[in-house]
Amino acid sequence: MAAADRMIDLRSDTVTRPSDAMRRAIAEAAVGDDQYGEDPTVNRLQARIAELLGKEAALFVPSGTMANQIALKLLTRPGDVVLVGEQAHIMWLEAGAGAANAGVLFKPVGRGGLFTAADFAAAYQAPGHIVLPPTGLVAIENTHNFGGGLIFPQDEIVAICTAARAAGVRSYLDGARLFNAAVASGMPLAELAAPFDLASVALSKGLGCPIGSVLAGSTADIAAAIRIRRILGGALRQAGILAAAGLYALDHHVDRLAEDHDKARQLAERLASLPGVLLDPGSVQTNIVVIGLAPELPEANAIASRARDAGVLLSAIGPRTLRLVTHLDASVMECREAAEILSRVLDPQ
Numbered sequence: 521m522a523a524a525d526r527m528i529d530l531r532s533d534t535v536t537r538p539s540d541a542m543r544r545a546i547a548e549a550a551v552g553d554d555q556y557g558e559d560p561t562v563n564r565l566q567a568r569i570a571e572l573l574g575k576e577a578a579l580f581v582p583s584g585t586m587a588n589q590i591a592l593k594l595l596t597r598p599g600d601v602v603l604v605g606e607q608a609h610i611m612w613l614e615a616g617a618g619a620a621n622a623g624v625l626f627k628p629v630g631r632g633g634l635f636t637a638a639d640f641a642a643a644y645q646a647p648g649h650i651v652l653p654p655t656g657l658v659a660i661e662n663t664h665n666f667g668g669g670l671i672f673p674q675d676e677i678v679a680i681c682t683a684a685r686a687a688g689v690r691s692y693l694d695g696a697r698l699f700n701a702a703v704a705s706g707m708p709l710a711e712l713a714a715p716f717d718l719a720s721v722a723l724s725k726g727l728g729c730p731i732g733s734v735l736a737g738s739t740a741d742i743a744a745a746i747r748i749r750r751i752l753g754g755a756l757r758q759a760g761i762l763a764a765a766g767l768y769a770l771d772h773h774v775d776r777l778a779e780d781h782d783k784a785r786q787l788a789e790r791l792a793s794l795p796g797v798l799l800d801p802g803s804v805q806t807n808i809v810v811i812g813l814a815p816e817l818p819e820a821n822a823i824a825s826r827a828r829d830a831g832v833l834l835s836a837i838g839p840r841t842l843r844l845v846t847h848l849d850a851s852v853m854e855c856r857e858a859a860e861i862l863s864r865v866l867d868p869q
């Protein structure tokens with residue numbers, strides 16, 4: 521078994537640790553009480569994200585889950601249906617929070633995390649029906665996590681959000697990995713976020729910050745979001761030490777995401793050549809590789825535990841599905857080494 525400090529950790533891009541330079545930015549941050557609106561570093565980060573996403577205002581929150589929960593409470597009423605892609609984080613990976621906090625139902629549409637304006641139209645339920653719950657919100661994940669880091673086609677996003685607006689349905693972008701989508705597609709963040717009423721981005725995923733997400737939207741929606749953040753216990757005080765990491769990451773960790781995408785593509789090409797590995801390397805667009813295991817291979821948990829013994833950490837996200845995520849703390853060489861280790865682990869001989 522490899523020593524713990526030599527593990528190549530591809531479970532998630534959340535495992536990164538702040539670099540020395542980021543820690544210096546954190547140490548030197550000017551701070552104040554953010555609940556009085558007096559933390560200058562938080563204010564700078566919020567203004568910068570609002571501008572990047574082309575929205576009027578932005579709000580720092582402690583996690584991507586809280587960003588999603590604030591969006592649900594802000595944009596829906598209890599009993600509303602939220603239309604989402606299959607295996608959406610907001611539906612399935614937040615410990616039931618959408619039902620517990622906002623009292624909503626989720627209806628997955630489309631396939632593999634993606635859906636179309638036709639899927640929206642087919643699933644839409646107008647208010648006023650005697651038994652059926654109304655559609656209150658459409659939520660899109662870009663990139664799609666369990667879909668394998670897929671970039672949601674922007675023309676379809678425009679069509680879905682246009683149809684939603686015409687029907688009086690609000691729209692929300694779960695952009696935990698929107699920076700990956702922007703770098704991989706070459707499209708500006710503001711263009712990716714433009715069709716939506718409200719959008720979030722994570723600082724603690726590919727950008728390599730220890731903590732934080734940011735919501736962006738209209739001045740009125742963000743003002744209402746401030747109260748919901750307080751209700752959920754997410755209003756902070758000298759949060760500038762966290763915002764400083766975000767500002768540092770915006771300057772230094774965005775363009776480099778292309779490297780993470782290259783590493784994921786190389787991993788995918790190596791793994792796709794193995795018998796029993798169900799993966800189209802052409803489908804890998806960003807920093808996530810999701811692979812299916814054919815019946816002749818052991819189950820995902822068994823593969824993950826053998827990989828751990830051989831020095832590679834990855835996630836079993838289904839009985840026969842594994843996920844690997846590249847990030848700034850796993851170098852090109854380490855990702856190559858991981859591919860070689862996994863090719864031995866996955867060899868059925």
Ligand SMILES: *Cc1c(COP(=O)(O)O)cnc(C)c1O
Binds near residue numbers: 585610696722724733
């Ligand atoms: C990770 C993730 C979240 C939640 O972020 P946390 O900071 O872990 O709460 C939300 N949405 C997507 C798509 C994610 O990948």
